[in-house]
């Protein structure tokens with residue numbers, strides 16, 4: 001789409017400060033120049049959703065190097081839930097930068113690391129004694145959860161699920177379901193990873209008895225996979241409480257509780273991967289709260305550090321302490337600047353307004369897009385809180401073409417929108433939790449027009 005079709009705002013000076021504004025087509029001339037440099041110096045192995053270069057963030061808008069103001073429905077893939085330029089995060093992180101940037105927690109210690117662990121022990125689901133280990137990335141948290149579960153159980157195998165996404169490192173790539181782009185040509189993948197079925201809520205029968213039967217079938221399928229190698233060989237079962245990259249898939253009521261029961265019965269460590277869905281994203285602090293389920297281990301990352309790399313493995317004290325001293329760690333694990341950012345995030349979550357914001361986003365997204373279900377081509381509107389998605393499909397199957405065209409049109413119009421799903425046929429919305437209502441509304445209106453255009 002070009003500037004001519006996007007219709008940039010008529011008079012930039014008249015546009016309120018906190019509003020979308022396009023002064024060039026996207027990408028603009030300066031972004032194009034920088035993109036040419038990128039092509040010369042950066043590997044082609046990194047994709048990009050919208051090739052604009054960002055100068056700064058303001059509230060829930062990203063301002064690019066051509067002074068375009070873009071509505072952020074991506075939050076850096078569910079990371080900047082408190083906004084990408086939150087003053088409290090900046091203040092705490094800047095103060096820490098002035099004190100020291102790094103010591104390595106395995107060399108000398110600092111109290112912010114301990115404070116982050118304390119908060120996670122107190123706030124993650126599960127009324128039991130907990131300990132936490134901090135790392136840097138989500139994949140690193142997943143890898144370490146598996147290490148801990150193996151060490152505690154002395155069992156090798158790991159169960160994961162259809163549509164799962166757990167990262168791009170060797171083990172987490174094997175745990176991730178989607179072949180292209182995540183696993184393609186990167187084999188051989190590590191073994192000892194088994195995949196079980198799920199019970200997606202958007203495919204569940206409406207009738208409660210039939211829905212219970214549908215969940216029971218999926219759980220029986222899980223038992224069948226465990227039986228392949230013997231349930232006593234499984235160290236961990238790793239599940240996303242709302243699946244992220246796989247398409248914002250909410251599990252049918254009873255499925256996570258069923259996994260909890262199976263894991264307990266077989267002595268398998270239930271690892272709940274809250275890396276994308278946690279830290280308030282779904283309108284609860286942790287998404288597994290919606291299901292009344294507590295993992296033996298809960299994983300956090302992404303929004304935990306508000307953009308500074310920080311991840312956490314929080315679990316039952318006896319599991320977390322089963323690892324031999326020195327068995328866990330990493331040079332940058334729990335970096336002090338990132339820990340200060342997390343402490344700022346905890347402060348910002350304190351009064352519940354961000355959680356309420358997430359719930360408000362769900363209501364606004366449903367009100368805007370559920371009427372589109374009447375159109376052939378819109379298959380479902382799903383998700384929880386500020387983790388909402390629109391799925392495209394019709395009798396011919398998944399419609400990745402519609403998702404792609406609609407997302408491209410929204411992006412060109414200055415509403416940063418991501419796709420996801422095993423078939424690439426899902427548009428997902430991940431706005432900052434405190435997005436201004438008028439900005440949310442404008443972004444949704446632009447996206448609705450883009451979807452209607454792609455469907456016609």
Ligand SMILES: Cc1ncc(COP(=O)(O)O)c(C=O)c1O
Pocket residue numbers: 077137138139140142165166167168240244245273274275276277301302
């Ligand atoms: C559920 C889940 N687990 C793990 C990861 C991997 O996190 P990272 O990209 O920080 O390694 C992601 C990232 O999208 C995720 O959504």
